Amino acid sequence: MRNSPNRIVATIFGAVYLLVGLLGFAVTGGVGFIATEGGLLLGVFEVNPLHNVAHLLIGAALLIGGIVSATAAKAVNATVGAAYLLLGIVGFFLAGTAANILALNTADHFLHLASAIVLLGVALGFERSGRVATA
Amino acid sequence: MHALVAALRSWPMLAAFGAGLVLAALAAGAGGAMQPALVVAGVAALGWGGLALRAGRVIAPSATLVVAAAALVGMAAVVSTGAAERTDVAPGPLAAASVFIVVVALSAGLELRGRTRRSARAAADRRRDGAASDTARLLGLVAGAALVAALATPALAATEAGETAVPHGTHDGDAPAPGAPGGHEH
Numbered sequence: 001m002r003n004s005p006n007r008i009v010a011t012i013f014g015a016v017y018l019l020v021g022l023l024g025f026a027v028t029g030g031v032g033f034i035a036t037e038g039g040l041l042l043g044v045f046e047v048n049p050l051h052n053v054a055h056l057l058i059g060a061a062l063l064i065g066g067i068v069s070a071t072a073a074k075a076v077n078a079t080v081g082a083a084y085l086l087l088g089i090v091g092f093f094l095a096g097t098a099a100n101i102l103a104l105n106t107a108d109h110f111l112h113l114a115s116a117i118v119l120l121g122v123a124l125g126f127e128r129s130g131r132v133a134t135a
Numbered sequence: 136m137h138a139l140v141a142a143l144r145s146w147p148m149l150a151a152f153g154a155g156l157v158l159a160a161l162a163a164g165a166g167g168a169m170q171p172a173l174v175v176a177g178v179a180a181l182g183w184g185g186l187a188l189r190a191g192r193v194i195a196p197s198a199t200l201v202v203a204a205a206a207l208v209g210m211a212a213v214v215s216t217g218a219a220e221r222t223d224v225a226p227g228p229l230a231a232a233s234v235f236i237v238v239v240a241l242s243a244g245l246e247l248r249g250r251t252r253r254s255a256r257a258a259a260d261r262r263r264d265g266a267a268s269d270t271a272r273l274l275g276l277v278a279g280a281a282l283v284a285a286l287a288t289p290a291l292a293a294t295e296a297g298e299t300a301v302p303h304g305t306h307d308g309d310a311p312a313p314g315a316p317g318g319h320e321h
Contacts, residue, residue, distance in 0.1 A: 005269055005272075005273045008273070009273070085152070085156070085181075088156065088291075089156065089159045089160075089177075089181075092159055092160040092162075092163035092294070092296040109288060110284050110285065110288045111284075113156075113283075113284040113287060113288060114280045114281050114283075114284035115280075117149055117152055117279075117280035117283055117284065118276060118277055118280045120152075120185075120188075121145055121148070121149060121188055121276045121279075121280065122273065122276060124185060124188040124189045125145055125148070125188040125189070125191060125272070125276065126269070126272070126273070128189065128191070
């Protein structure tokens, strides 16, 4: 585990996302599943139940990848990171339409963007072919 | 010193990601010939960032330096001639993208300079520091990502795409008027 940056990042990010997902339910009691006004997690991050489920799924995928192997962690890191970035870019072109999934300038979006870059960066930049740690 | 160099190694690539995201967001709201130009620039920046991260170094530094310099000159011309205003390209996000591009250009310049001075000793140092630098590289990656997100997030919000973003959790298509506060959704 300690020899693999991909496993370290996947495990840490997975645990944090799981924790955020679980804590989110504590502040979204009575909030509609896709309500436009959610509860505030830690007083900063706005969440609703759909948001919490997404955090739980992403956290579980990352944590499982991190626990299983460096190869799995690298694959999950790359997938989640690329999906976040791709979702953001596609969202730019859907702004103002019914399919819009974009919203910006919030504390949680800052964290998502940073997460996406870290996950994609560690997947692409560490343990390149032939150097994947097995420990 | 080696740890610092290792930590900063991924920053040009992360800056390219930031530039690509902001340019793509600007393209979404741009009109006329500006839109395809910004799409090409954004995709090129994202592609360069991904390939360079994968390679672990600044790739094609000569071409990168020329293209980055041309992009900076072009962006300055677009703002100074009023073309940005006519094609709905916000100057703020353009300035943020130019900061990211400057980082890429600087890294390309340093890479070219380093090629002439690089010695066998430096290569040996890199091999010796391999394991230790993984930690430094990882910490550098996290710090770089936070910096890029800190600059890119307000820049993205200032684009037309950011201003028309739907509030948190909305999926019913009732987009707010431009300028209304945005929220967040996955």
